[in-house]
Amino acid sequence: MIPTPYLLFLGDAPDALAGKVAQGIKDWRPELCIGQIKLEGCNADMGLQDLTIEEAVSKGAKTMVIGVANRGGFISDSWREVIKQALESGMDVASGLHNLLRDDIDLVETASLNERELHDVRIPSIKYPIANGVRRTGKRCLAVGTDCSVGKMYTALCMEKEMRARNMKASFRATGQTGILITGNGVPLDAVIADFMAGSVEWLTPDNDADHWDLIEGQGSLYHASFSGVTMALVHGGQPDALILCHEPTRKHMRGLPDYQQPSLEELRDTALTLARVVNPDCKVVGVSINTAALSEDEARALCEETEARMGLPTVDPFRHGAGRLVEALG
């Protein structure tokens, strides 16, 4: 667990895209965000109050989160200065960078001296069990995609937000670095050792109230040659009662795989459902989530209507049009 609330570190982000981790936290957990801190040359802005380290601490910030990608793949001297200052002032520091904070001797020593923690969410912090497949109480919904990066995390977060607004019991369960930084906990599934993948997902989504829903963040795709094993572990470890099919309609080929095309929603439905029913015979596909960010409003509406008619399932872009119909489809 990463202590909250957060100070969001934007560094010298060259543009808004470089700050997308910070943006995700701001969009989905605004109540956890005390303020932001920038370095010279920063072109990202979360619309939060600009704070110094001292101001953030005095306002109660417990962790400074690195909300920006690092240029050149290393932690620069200017970043290191601010990170050390945060540790010395009493904050933990959390990061999803490929370069681990714990591999920087200077930062490790500063954290140790000040009895603060460095949270590298890129890699697992605990040893997960092997999955046992035992049925768990409570309900689980998993987003599965026709490809990687089609909006599975946003779909789950939109549904959690809508369910909480309706006073339903719901927990977004993060399985990737950004999701973990947003919620303060989760499993960095892509960095888990093969034998323990499904077990880590079981650990993440334990027994719960009968009317509680876990909204499990998907990873990869059953149809993605590089990462399908990770997706499979989510389908079997997650023991889903409900699947949401996620799709991005403008993709020219599978992400990173020029020789591969996305499957149809029908193919994804049949394959995912067959596999999910191995662990949960009652699993159903309940809806379709289409990422229409690249479409006009008219195009988006038309595509959702056409897909809904074809698939016989509620079809929306939950980020654009709200997740209400997907939530209602959970039954």
Place this chain on the structure above:
Amino acid sequence: MIPTPYLLFLGDAPDALAGKVAQGIKDWRPELCIGQIKLEGCNADMGLQDLTIEEAVSKGAKTMVIGVANRGGFISDSWREVIKQALESGMDVASGLHNLLRDDIDLVETASLNERELHDVRIPSIKYPIANGVRRTGKRCLAVGTDCSVGKMYTALCMEKEMRARNMKASFRATGQTGILITGNGVPLDAVIADFMAGSVEWLTPDNDADHWDLIEGQGSLYHASFSGVTMALVHGGQPDALILCHEPTRKHMRGLPDYQQPSLEELRDTALTLARVVNPDCKVVGVSINTAALSEDEARALCEETEARMGLPTVDPFRHGAGRLVEALG
């Protein structure tokens, strides 16, 4: 690569089963086995010449392989003495034990002083790439099972042996610890980091002659809730042209999962083929391998005939009756 030939270390194996790694090496790579070495109390025997360390070295042994499970989960003093002697006499030492040789300071120092290598095949020795899904030359056959431990490794090894006897180009590709010790190389897939699983299988089965077959050792099962993600990485990373369905007919439930039953061969066929065709549209299911070890000769014959009629596929126990028909089914 582990240097060959081998001296097989049988330690104080309480029974034949404890020496099953040594037995596998002896069964499948007899030409690599110079001899065996036992400690007091050893009840396993490979039918090889009993040699001292010195005799083994003088006969050309390059690596002493730990061919036995360790009692109590630690490397005993009596084992350590022999392992050190092997290193001091000029041999490498290879092990698939959960306790790593490299975690034993005494052994690490001895290996370093004598410029020998400790080969812990339990964990990967290299950093694998992320899979790219690009079609490779040569042919690949993957054994997939209705459950874990149903004879996938033996099926692949039987086929390799038969193909080599027929002067066909064939390579068994090990994906587990025993297989790696048998062949001297491979990928310990269950210990690979999630994101790199499929990439490690691509690395293991690279471009080859058009008439060369990789016989890929399967792992887990697409229907096993604990390990299906590992199997999925084999199906997509292995890019199989041919699948062999493997089955053990006397299993009461899925291995380690009392709440789960094995799928039918028809279910396995349909699921595995659908997934394999994502990466290789020409993939075919070519045969069925039944592990009849627990059946009488009559029962075994009857089950194979009945399964063959039902599935319309050559069905044999390759270990009992030979792998010829499976090899012919590759086309």
